[in-house]
Amino acid sequence: MPALPSKGFNPPIDIVPHRLHLTFQVLVYNPTSTPLELDRLTFTVYMVGHYLGEGVRERMHVHANGETPMHLELASEQATR
Numbered sequence: 001m002p003a004l005p006s007k008g009f010n011p012p013i014d015i016v017p018h019r020l021h022l023t024f025q026v027l028v029y030n031p032t033s034t035p036l037e038l039d040r041l042t043f044t045v046y047m048v049g050h051y052l053g054e055g056v057r058e059r060m061h062v063h064a065n066g067e068t069p070m071h072l073e074l075a076s077e078q079a080t081r
Contacts, residue, residue, distance in 0.1 A: 020052060022074040027067045036062040045074050052076065 022045065030036055038060040045052040053076035062068045 020074065020076045022052065023071060024074075025069050025071050027069055028062050029067050030062045030064055033064050035064045038062060041070075041072075043072060 039058065041057045041060060042054065043057075044054045053074050055072060055074045057070065057072055060068075060070060
């Protein structure tokens with residue numbers, strides 16, 4: 001895995017050669033008065049232009065009229081592309 005500068009970005013991360021486990025939080029904003037149920041969220045993570053991997057989170061609830069914090073996890077055995 002290449003060295004990645006992370007100035008100002010210090011999430012809990014465990015990097016071992018060719019293996020990565022990253023946990024980060026995103027805030028999902030729902031401006032409507034209706035709560036949302038999401039079946040599936042897929043995401044791709046890049047850091048400073050370097051591909052780190054892809055992840056999936058299933059069955060999420062997004063609160064009405066505000067922000068909902070979601071913890072996303074990325075685990076990859078081969079963290080380079």
